[in-house]
Amino acid sequence: MKKIKKAIIPAAGLGTRFLPATKAMPKEMLPIVDRPTIEYIVEEAIESGIEEIIIVTGKGKRAIEDHFDRNFELEDNLMKKGNFELLDKINQSSKVEIHYIRQKEPKGLGHAIWCARKFIGDEPFAVLLGDDIVQAEKPCLKQLIEQYEETELSIVGVQKVSDEETQRYGIIAPSVMKGRRYQVDTFVEKPALGTAPSNLAIMGRYILTPEIFDFLDKLETGTGNEIQLTDAIQKLNEVQVVFAYDFEGKRYDVGEKLGFVKTTIDMALKDEEIKDELMRYLIQKLEKNKLEIANFKSLY
Ligand code: UTP
Secondary structure, three states: OOOEEEEEEEEOOOOHHHHOOOOOOHHHOOOOOEHHHHHHHHHHHHHHOOOOOEEEEOOOOHHHHHHOOOOOOHHHHHHHHOOHHHHHOOHHHHHEEEEEEEOOOOHHHHHHHHHOHHHHHHOOEEEOOEEEEEEOOOOHHHOOOOOHHEEEEHHHHHEEEOOOOHHHHHEEEEEEEEEOOEEEEEEEEEOOOOOOOOEEEEEEEEEEEHHHHHHHHHOOHHHOOOOOOHHHHHHHHHOOOOOEEEOEEEEOOOOOOOHHHHHHHHHOOOOOOOOOHHHHHHHHHHHHHEEEEEEEEHHH
């Protein structure tokens, strides 16, 4: 069996939901407390046993490369000050080899993955999207890799979403279920409201066999005028089983504003340095706004 050693992190999207913040800064570099979102993703890959990562970047994404590069001046400064804790923090990603490839135009997630085909070659591989951060006892990607080791077939991470949310995701039509693993009849990208075949949404973690590139090669643009990964997965599933796995853990949607703010609050409440003061602030704020809260509650 071929081991999963390589991962693709696509990061060439325009990040329009965070404009104007993302006009000159990649959305993957927006910080959750004190770490850019992409660092959480790289950390999950490392903890799942990934040895090499390729980040698909695009125009205006130089800050990502700089972030994962060594900064000798800063290291020297921290060393002289004896700040070894920070020194360790800024060099976390040196535990993995990171490569970069440019997607010249943001033609969609499917196209971004296709851009990394030469790096992947003829091996199964992982894909992690920066829009989803998962906090779990066992890293989400590791859960999927263990499923791959049982099946040696492609597998996508899914979780349940509400009826209203299904139109924002790739949705599966599940058939046979074994534990948390599903066989899938069809994969549909962003179904129109009320037409989703289930509430199981694809959540930005994938293990794919290299055969996916045969379909990405031929794919035309789909929903949103983009080359969709979900469409290629649907085609692959017609000739080679693609499973879905309802992974364990709390998923944070950092790809949109409200999700990003909620994630920041949750992560800050786990940060030893600031959690008590933040909790005090939140309680104070709630107490001050008791009347507003009562009005809000009466509305819903
Ligand atoms: P999204 O659609 O969530 O990201 O794509 P976006 O396009 O950057 O964000 P909005 O919708 O404009 O706010 C999911 C992932 O796929 C990458 C994105 O960087 C993101 O990590 N992506 C998307 C690419 O790498 N290339 C593309 O052409 C499109």
